[in-house]
Amino acid sequence: MLKYEILENRNCFITGATGGIGRCIAMKMAENKCNLFLTSTNITKLKNLKEEIESLYGEKIKIYYERGDLNEIQDIKKIITMAREKIYTVDILVNCAGLFVVKSLFDSNLDDFDTTFNLNIRAPFIFCKEFSKDMIKSRWGRIINIGSSSAYAGNKETSLYCASKHALLGFSRALHDELKKNNIRTYCVSPSGAKTEMGKLIKNQNFDTFIDPKEIAEYVAFICSFDGGMISDEIRLNRMVIE
Ligand SMILES: NC(=O)c1ccc[n+]([C@@H]2O[C@H](COP(=O)([O-])OP(=O)(O)OC[C@H]3O[C@@H](n4cnc5c(N)ncnc54)[C@H](OP(=O)(O)O)[C@@H]3O)[C@@H](O)[C@H]2O)c1
Numbered sequence: 001m002l003k004y005e006i007l008e009n010r011n012c013f014i015t016g017a018t019g020g021i022g023r024c025i026a027m028k029m030a031e032n033k034c035n036l037f038l039t040s041t042n043i044t045k046l047k048n049l050k051e052e053i054e055s056l057y058g059e060k061i062k063i064y065y066e067r068g069d070l071n072e073i074q075d076i077k078k079i080i081t082m083a084r085e086k087i088y089t090v091d092i093l094v095n096c097a098g099l100f101v102v103k104s105l106f107d108s109n110l111d112d113f114d115t116t117f118n119l120n121i122r123a124p125f126i127f128c129k130e131f132s133k134d135m136i137k138s139r140w141g142r143i144i145n146i147g148s149s150s151a152y153a154g155n156k157e158t159s160l161y162c163a164s165k166h167a168l169l170g171f172s173r174a175l176h177d178e179l180k181k182n183n184i185r186t187y188c189v190s191p192s193g194a195k196t197e198m199g200k201l202i203k204n205q206n207f208d209t210f211i212d213p214k215e216i217a218e219y220v221a222f223i224c225s226f227d228g229g230m231i232s233d234e235i236r237l238n239r240m241v242i243e
Pocket residue numbers: 015016017018019020021022039040041042045068069070071095096097098099100119146147148149190191192193194195196197198199202
């Protein structure tokens with residue numbers, strides 16, 4: 001049932017690939033011999049990440065990247081065009097890019113609303129719509145939407161983030177129901193605080209206790225490899241603090 005070898009030669013598209021969690025997922029999928037298409041806003045970080053992964057796994061896989069701001073529809077179109085040119089089809093889609101705005105309701109403005117929702121839910125919607133076509137055709141696919149513990153809670157000063165992650169969870173649940181007949185497994189993976197740049201923005205919690213993003217990546221590879229008759233389509237990853 002757990003077959004890591006089914007990841008071999010699959011094409012994996014990752015947004016937010018240069019972030020703390022995204023880069024660990026990229027590394028892990030490369031270790032499992034997936035070809036990669038990586039995206040984020042920073043071309044230098046993307047180039048460095050490609051070189052780093054290539055130095056470890058480059059003989060076995062192909063790695064491509066394209067920069068783009070997922071707030072911008074033209075950038076999203078450019079990324080899709082480039083992915084179509086380079087890897088042609090996507091088997092595994094990881095929507096990991098995210099924005100965490102820490103502001104009270106009265107300090108939040110429409111621009112915060114738009115950027116949070118564009119990145120955290122509109123971009124996943126567009127990529128799922130585009131690349132699930134490939135998965136339907138091949139009757140195999142994995143969609144991993146990186147949610148958050150904020151998909152299940154409402155915390156002060158993060159109303160837009162909480163709302164966008166609730167939306168992503170609802171979207172994932174619906175996609176799972178809609179696409180499972182095509183052998184596409186849709187997962188919403190929702191970690192609590194993780195040791196990344198974004199994690200540093202979380203207030204009133206002990207960063208030292210946060211999840212190592214490598215463990216999140218292990219989990220993502222694990223669920224992508226599971227090919228049996230059951231599915232855990234919504235996964236909450238909490239930190240284990242031993243006192
Ligand atoms: N860290 C946590 O505590 C935590 C907890 C639960 C869930 N999550 C979720 O996990 C995911 C990854 O978070 P992380 O901790 O890895 O964050 P991170 O280290 O801050 O990385 C964020 C990633 O998103 C990309 N990004 C940001 N704005 C973008 C934009 N406008 N267009 C395209 N890409 C953009 C960044 O690209 P650049 O490198 O170019 O800036 C980076 O690759 C997010 O969806 C987040 O909500 C995080």
